[in-house]
Amino acid sequence: MTLIETREISKIYRTGSVELNALMNVSASIEAGEFVAVMGPSGSGKSTFMNILGCLDTPSSGQYFLEGNDVGNFDRDERAQIRNKKIGFVFQGFNLLPRTSALENVELPMLYNGLPSRDRRGRAAEALKNVGLSGREDSHPGQLSGGQQQRVAIARALVNNATIILADEPTGNLDTKTSAEVMELFTRLNTESHITIILVTHEQDIAAYSRRIIRFLDGRIISDEQSGRS
Amino acid sequence: MIDIPTTVRISFKALKRNKMRSALTMLGIIIGVGAVIAMIAVGAGAREKIASQISSMGSNLIMVLPGATTAGGVRMGSGTQPTLTLNDAEAIQKECPAVSEVAPILNGVAQVVHGSQNWATGVIGTTPGMLTVREWPLDSGRSFTQQDVRNATKVCLIGKTVVDNLFGDDDPIGKVVRIKKVPFTVIGVLSVKGQSPQGQDQDDAIHVPVTTAQKKLFGTAFPGMVRTIMVKARSTGDLASAEKQIIELLRQRHHIGQKQENDFTVRNLTQAMQTAEQSANVMGLLLGSIASVSLLVGGIGIMNIMLVSVTERTREIGIRMAIGAKTWDIRLQFIIEAMTLSLIGGIAGIIAGISSSKLISMFAGWTTIVSPFSILLAFGFSGLVGIFFGFYPAYKASLLDPIEALRYE
Ligand SMILES: Nc1ncnc2c1ncn2[C@@H]1O[C@H](COP(=O)(O)OP(=O)(O)OP(=O)(O)O)[C@@H](O)[C@H]1O
Numbered sequence: 138m139t140l141i142e143t144r145e146i147s148k149i150y151r152t153g154s155v156e157l158n159a160l161m162n163v164s165a166s167i168e169a170g171e172f173v174a175v176m177g178p179s180g181s182g183k184s185t186f187m188n189i190l191g192c193l194d195t196p197s198s199g200q201y202f203l204e205g206n207d208v209g210n211f212d213r214d215e216r217a218q219i220r221n222k223k224i225g226f227v228f229q230g231f232n233l234l235p236r237t238s239a240l241e242n243v244e245l246p247m248l249y250n251g252l253p254s255r256d257r258r259g260r261a262a263e264a265l266k267n268v269g270l271s272g273r274e275d276s277h278p279g280q281l282s283g284g285q286q287q288r289v290a291i292a293r294a295l296v297n298n299a300t301i302i303l304a305d306e307p308t309g310n311l312d313t314k315t316s317a318e319v320m321e322l323f324t325r326l327n328t329e330s331h332i333t334i335i336l337v338t339h340e341q342d343i344a345a346y347s348r349r350i351i352r353f354l355d356g357r358i359i360s361d362e363q364s365g366r367s
Numbered sequence: 368m369i370d371i372p373t374t375v376r377i378s379f380k381a382l383k384r385n386k387m388r389s390a391l392t393m394l395g396i397i398i399g400v401g402a403v404i405a406m407i408a409v410g411a412g413a414r415e416k417i418a419s420q421i422s423s424m425g426s427n428l429i430m431v432l433p434g435a436t437t438a439g440g441v442r443m444g445s446g447t448q449p450t451l452t453l454n455d456a457e458a459i460q461k462e463c464p465a466v467s468e469v470a471p472i473l474n475g476v477a478q479v480v481h482g483s484q485n486w487a488t489g490v491i492g493t494t495p496g497m498l499t500v501r502e503w504p505l506d507s508g509r510s511f512t513q514q515d516v517r518n519a520t521k522v523c524l525i526g527k528t529v530v531d532n533l534f535g536d537d538d539p540i541g542k543v544v545r546i547k548k549v550p551f552t553v554i555g556v557l558s559v560k561g562q563s564p565q566g567q568d569q570d571d572a573i574h575v576p577v578t579t580a581q582k583k584l585f586g587t588a589f590p591g592m593v594r595t596i597m598v599k600a601r602s603t604g605d606l607a608s609a610e611k612q613i614i615e616l617l618r619q620r621h622h623i624g625q626k627q628e629n630d631f632t633v634r635n636l637t638q639a640m641q642t643a644e645q646s647a648n649v650m651g652l653l654l655g656s657i658a659s660v661s662l663l664v665g666g667i668g669i670m671n672i673m674l675v676s677v678t679e680r681t682r683e684i685g686i687r688m689a690i691g692a693k694t695w696d697i698r699l700q701f702i703i704e705a706m707t708l709s710l711i712g713g714i715a716g717i718i719a720g721i722s723s724s725k726l727i728s729m730f731a732g733w734t735t736i737v738s739p740f741s742i743l744l745a746f747g748f749s750g751l752v753g754i755f756f757g758f759y760p761a762y763k764a765s766l767l768d769p770i771e772a773l774r775y776e
């Protein structure tokens with residue numbers, strides 16, 4: 138079954154009398170288990186596209202189907218629930234809660250999932266172990282390196298058994314070596330756990346980890362091809 | 368729905384992060400709750416004091432005084448015209464069905480001597496009915512009788528203060544005291560009554576048969592004169608009819624014509640005291656309401672800080688939304704945070720309120736009563752303040768756009 142399908146979605150920003158077409162009639166479909174890189178110059182609409190896929194944002198027109206359901210029919214709280222259960226975000230700036238331990242950061246999605254406190258701790262510790270951060274449960278983001286912070290964010294994205302990871306420039310703030318580590322982790326999650334990964338990147342060697350590259354220009358998809366390891 | 372204990376823990380952490388700010392915000396609530404509790408305690412104390420004075424006066428009490436007063440009490444002369452007699456008192460007892468007991472009173476101040484001790488005290492000439500009217504039991508000995516009144520016997524009942532000053536630790540029963548040089552035998556000691564509503568020590572008095580007072584102590588302008596007649600109605604419901612019956616009877620006895628004014632005054636003491644009690648109630652309510660204003664101001668302080676907090680934590684809100692916090696998850700988080708502020712403030716305020724009530728009692732000498740009800744009320748109210756003033760900031764937070772919130776620097 139097609140996991141993600143967009144039909145002619147557009148996103149128009151109005152600032153005063155100026156209209157800006159961030160996305161124009163974008164149609165794409167992504168199957169479960171794919172590893173997709175989204176590329177394109179700055180301002181081409183990549184983040185806008187990702188935010189819509191992640192149910193953080195809604196298109197101005199067009200339809201978005203997630204697992205066959207029209208997301209356009211979902212209200213604010215239903216979209217929050219999808220973000221909570223099905224989608225994990227990984228951001229360029231990590232977006233961890235400051236002055237909060239790694240373990241508590243990873244526990245957060247389960248807090249909104251109604252899981253009892255005891256189960257949360259165990260699962261969060263498990264998720265941290267899975268990204269190679271055993272022993273750093275009590276460290277705060279300020280005490281972790283960028284790569285470690287990004288791995289905490291990945292653990293948080295996966296702790297509710299999300300099947301999709303949306304990563305907007307996840308290696309943008311990382312050096313080459315750490316970037317490679319994070320990409321190895323994504324690759325492992327994709328091949329071993331069959332998690333669908335969609336990531337935005339400006340770098341060709343990061344995109345090389347993926348098996349499909351979608352290129353944006355001025356709010357449109359200009360190319361969509363299998364690549365890299367496939 | 369969200370995990371409340373965890374949310375409470377999170378809000379504690381957030382509040383600890385800005386200790387000074389949280390403490391100052393709480394201070395508003397502490398002052399508010401403290402003021403409400405202290406003011407209610409002052410009101411309740413005043414009410415209680417009046418209530419105890421009412422019961423010390425005796426219930427269902429009517430006073431008959433000589434001389435006329437107009438309704439407003441403006442006209443002078445009440446108590447200046449000697450118009451009441453012992454016979455009036457007896458007639459009231461016999462002919463007014465709503466009256467249960469009557470005690471005529473002729474009083475004055477006299478020097479009382481026992482051995483080498485002497486003491487100036489109030490001497491009250493009355494009848495045995497006085498003990499019933501005032502609901503005033505004896506501590507020891509016996510009361511004088513109607514027989515004593517008829518024969519103008521030289522016996523007396525003395526109050527605790529007089530005992531203390533004349534006898535010290537000795538047993539006064541059977542001893543002789545000289546009132547204005549006339550020897551009286553002490554036959555009974557009255558139980559302790561405490562202060563009258565006018566602030567007089569009611570135990571600083573000697574009761575003697577009214578006839579003895581008339582003949583041996585004070586002398587009277589005309590035979591059988593008394594200064595006051597105290598009347599006890601059968602019940603609270605009988606007060607009004609007793610009053611009416613007394614007026615009718617006395618007008619008839621004093622030959623007062625249709626158009627003439629009374630030459631006596633009937634005062635319903637119980638009613639007067641109840642009026643005083645009501646005004647104490649009103650005062651308590653007023654004090655409480657004024658104090659609640661400060662609680663309200665404290666609540667506005669909470670709202671202010673919560674709004675600042677929501678703005679400061681926009682990014683955190685965005686993160687929480689991105690990972691699946693729903694509208695009410697966000698709202699509850701901030702409402703609980705506001706409530707944590709207001710409830711901790713409330714608890715500290717209760718302590719402040721109780722201590723300041725104690726201080727008021729100590730330094731101003733007022734009776735204060737901190738009731739569990741006022742504590743509960745203040746605590747509940749501070750919780751409501753938290754919910755009420757926390758709601759708007761929480762509502763605002765829940766309406767943030769997740770993408771914009773995530774971008775917020
Ligand atoms: N909230 C907004 N209001 C107005 N315009 C916006 C808003 N968000 C995005 N845009 C505009 O939409 C266009 C697409 O933005 P988007 O963030 O999707 O680009 P991007 O491909 O992610 O760029 P980058 O590589 O720099 O992250 C840009 O021109 C941007 O200015």
Ligand SMILES: [Mg+2]
Pocket residue numbers: 183184185305
């Ligand atoms: Mg972008």
